[in-house]
């Protein structure tokens with residue numbers, strides 16, 4: 001059927017700069033550019049351009065300019081161009097509109113309405129370059145109280161302690177599975193986590209056997225509804241085991257890795273035949289209640305000899321606080337909350353853009369509820385979904401988070417430009433593709449370094465901001481909402497966030 | 505004495521090494537001027553071999569015992585005893601292409617515009633080795649022997 005779609009991007013090529021080197025042509029997996037030898041000219045077929053900017057960045061003469069083609073239809077606040085384009089696409093195909101990355105709709109971003117405090121006169125600020133500034137974070141259940149007895153050579157802790165994982169910074173890499181992302185991307189996350197002493201999350205695609213020994217010590221391994229790649233060795237090599245109930249980008253929806261992406265290594269890691277679709281059901285089929293969840297939590301603890309914290313990851317949805325309370329009571333040591341701006345390799349656009357709630361509100365609600373119920377110490381809270389900079393991360397910690405998952409930001413550090421075409425398998429940046437030609441675009445040595453640099457930069461910034469507040473350890477900021485004030489927020493929003501308005 | 509070594513596993517086949525090698529050996533060293541306005545078309549001394557998905561850039565190995573030097577009938581090709589580089593003196597080159605036939609790596613290229621050969625000189629006289637410093641994925645590295 002003839003497509004009534006408008007091209008989404010315009011490509012300008014400056015004729016007085018283009019040297020016809022064909023670099024752009026070779027870099028575009030969407031085959032947008034072509035060279036005509038007869039005319040010695042480059043052409044561009046704009047309709048397949050996804051605006052990933054790969055060609056623009058690689059063009060040695062900066063001859064290219066790729067920009068969105070906007071306002072082609074008569075402007076209409078209700079029938080926006082996006083709405084009309086999608087509608088036309090569906091009229092043509094009859095299918096669900098797929099997309100990648102995170103929710104891009106202009107919902108309120110609460111991070112941008114929260115400001116931090118700083119010390120003036122009455123309490124001194126601290127210079128992190130001169131004085132110790134502790135970012136060390138412990139993930140896992142903490143005892144209700146600690147009983148210490150005096151003995152001949154000092155003290156002895158009587159209270160039974162629970163497995164905790166210590167990391168030098170509250171920042172860890174989000175769940176991204178091998179299969180959804182390429183091997184070099186996955187390896188870079190693991191290697192960067194190792195270099196930093198922090199953690200990466202395997203996502204639901206397993207951990208390749210040859211990586212287990214080297215990177216298991218920095219891995220959070222997921223056990224999701226598809227149970228891909230789960231065996232005793234996988235669990236026991238990890239630091240933390242995470243049960244994935246939901247994902248912020250697509251609450252209530254499962255996953256689908258198309259068979260074309262299930263190549264030999266991925267099939268081996270996921271423990272499924274080559275070329276079969278990897279389907280993760282929407283629910284975990286053995287979990288229909290908090291009691292069922294508890295059984296899985298303890299099954300995993302049993303399988304790992306009660307040596308590892310077990311995390312439960314849920315999408316931020318309406319009654320997230322009550323759900324989190326149930327999860328803690330079911331025995332989870334960590335609750336991970338994924339907000340609706342979290343990313344995905346593939347999701348129906350309508351779900352991505354309309355289901356779930358903002359992480360900021362979910363986090364504040366969960367932290368408050370667990371405190372009120374007196375069970376906040378029984379779990380660590382990890383947050384994910386739309387953490388864009390160190391300021392977002394530190395605000396999350398002040399709202400009650402223990403650890404902060406960094407996902408989309410890590411992809412951007414590797415090259416991602418949020419073109420949202422992850423689901424096509426043709427990622428021009430070599431990240432969400434399994435094409436052997438495209439994955440070479442990530443040199444793991446370089447991407448690992450970029451990821452390490454990013455996390456170090458953020459950690460330094462967090463130290464600076466902590467010092468400004470006169471705090472010398474991140475522990476003292478956890479859930480300390482007195483250090484936050486809201487700007488431009490309604491009463492109900494301030495109330496849910498548990499912060500005062502600026503000036504109060 | 506050293507040479508440029510390739511890492512095929514991270515070569516993305518962009519051919520930027522070729523582009524910048526040509527610039528390095530142009531008159532102006534300005535990429536746009538060299539390609540669009542100079543009289544002679546700038547030519548690279550490095551060639552990207554392709555059999556997708558495999559790609560890698562390849563240039564003169566500056567051999568210990570270079571066949572090309574032995575084969576050269578006019579004395580245009582010599583091995584510099586100090587630097588170890590295999591150098592080409594174009595004023596002596598007669599364009600017989602004996603070296604082209606003997607180089608086991610196919611690293612000697614022909615400049616049709618002048619009937620002489622061109623080869624990698626490791627960017628002698630320039631601040632950096634252009635193919636190495638311009639490779640966006642660090643797929644080319646210079647190693648001392």
Ligand code: SF4
Pocket residue numbers: 013017018019020021022023024025042058059060061062063064
């Ligand atoms: S990469 Fe730039 S200079 Fe090269 S052909 Fe494309 S537009 Fe022209």
Ligand code: SF4
Pocket residue numbers: 027028029030031032033048049050051052053054055056066428
């Ligand atoms: S899809 Fe990306 S690489 Fe291709 S033309 Fe568009 S911006 Fe350039």
Ligand code: SF4
Pocket residue numbers: 514515516517518519520521522552559560561638639640641642643644
């Ligand atoms: S510039 Fe680097 S990545 Fe590009 S073709 Fe040359 S060696 Fe390969």
Ligand code: SF4
Pocket residue numbers: 563564565566567570571572573590606607608609610611612623
């Ligand atoms: S041109 Fe060929 S034979 Fe001569 S030194 Fe280089 S690689 Fe060796």
